[in-house]
Amino acid sequence: MAExxxxxxxxxxxxxxxxxxxxxxxxxxxxxxxxxxxxxLDQVVEREDxxxxxxxxxxxxxxLPNLAFPHTEGCFxxxxxVVPIKLLAPVSFKSMVDPSRELPVGFCFMLLxxxxxxxxxxxxxxxxxxxxxxxxDLRQIFAQTDPAGLYSALREAGF
Numbered sequence: 001m002a003e004x005x006x007x008x009x010x011x012x013x014x015x016x017x018x019x020x021x022x023x024x025x026x027x028x029x030x031x032x033x034x035x036x037x038x039x040x041l042d043q044v045v046e047r048e049d050x051x052x053x054x055x056x057x058x059x060x061x062x063x064l065p066n067l068a069f070p071h072t073e074g075c076f077x078x079x080x081x082v083v084p085i086k087l088l089a090p091v092s093f094k095s096m097v098d099p100s101r102e103l104p105v106g107f108c109f110m111l112l113x114x115x116x117x118x119x120x121x122x123x124x125x126x127x128x129x130x131x132x133x134x135x136x137d138l139r140q141i142f143a144q145t146d147p148a149g150l151y152s153a154l155r156e157a158g159f
Contacts, residue, residue, distance in 0.1 A: 004080065004081075005080065005081060005082045005122070005125075006081075006082055006084070006151070006154060006155070006159055007081060007151075008147060008148060008151040009033060010029075010030070010033065010035065010081050010083045010084075011083070011084050011147040011148075011150045011151045011154070012025075012026060012029065012083070012084070012085045012086070012147060012150075013085075013086045013088065013144065013145055013146055013147055013150060014026070014085060014086070014087055014088065015087075015088045015089060016087060016089075016091055017091075018091050018092065019048070019091045019092060019093060020045065021091075022085065022087065022091055022108070023041060023044055023045055023048075023070070024041060026083065026085060026110060027040055027041040027044070030083065030112070034078060034079070035077070035078055035079045035081055035083075035112055036076055036077055036078060036112065037075070037076050037077070037078060039076050040072060040076040040077070043072040043073060043076050044070055044071070044072040044076075044110075046072075047070070047071065047072045047073070048068075048070050048093070048094075051096075052093060052094035052095060052096050052099045053068045053069040053070050053071070053093065053096050054066060054067070054068045054093030054094055054095045054096060054102075054103040054105055055067045055068065055069070055095070055096055055097070055103075056095070056097075056103060060130055060131065060135070060138060061135035061138060061139070063139070064135075064138055064139065064142055065087075065090065065105065065106025065107045065142055066090070066093075066103045066104060066105045066106060066107075067105060067106075067107050067108065067109065067130075068093040068103075068105045068107075068108045068109075069096075069108070069109050069110075069111055069123055069126065070108060070110050070111070071110065071111035071112070071113070071119040071122075071123075074113055074114040074115050074116055074118055074119075075114070077112045077113060077114045078114065079112065079114070080112060080113045080114065080115075080118065080122075081112040082109055082110070082111060082112070082122060082125075082126060082159075083108075083109070083110035083111075083112060084107070084108070084109055084110075084141075084150055084151075084154060085107065085108040085109075085110060086106070086107055086142070086144055086145070086150055087105065087106050087107065087108070088145070090104035090105055090106045091104070091105055092104060092105070093105040106142065107142055109126050111123060111126070129157075129158070129159050133157050133158070134157070137153075137156070137157035137158075138157070140153050140156075140157070141153040141154055141157060
């Protein structure tokens with residue numbers, strides 16, 4: 001992954017009551033960092049409701065947390081970034097495969113891109129990384145409990 005897509009200041013480890021709380025916490029930090037515009041929070045919540053991004057991790061390796069890849073329209077994004085979010089307790093996301101199914105998600109990769117087709121490209125890059133990474137590296141990434149450790153584990157695994 002390109003160096004600029006991942007930044008330690010945009011790696012988060014959060015305790016969130018639910019998905020809305022997680023989005024609100026991340027939005028506040030991303031807004032302070034100048035990565036997103038006002039309106040991003042409402043749009044990412046609406047897009048997740050309409051087009052769920054939860055994904056079961058069972059095809060990657062056993063014992064990994066379920067994942068989500070939230071994103072929204074590029075007009076609400078100021079800088080391209082992949083934002084890793086470790087959740088200390090899982091929150092519920094609807095499955096992108098079967099939207100009637102709720103998944104307990106323990107890790108998110110929020111995708112920020114100001115280009116119209118940019119999120120699809122970032123999703124493809126992130127999914128390629130996940131599918132090609134050594135399962136031991138993935139376990140190491142998902143086990144991190146602080147942002148610096150999360151950033152380092154992702155870098156060491158080749159993200």
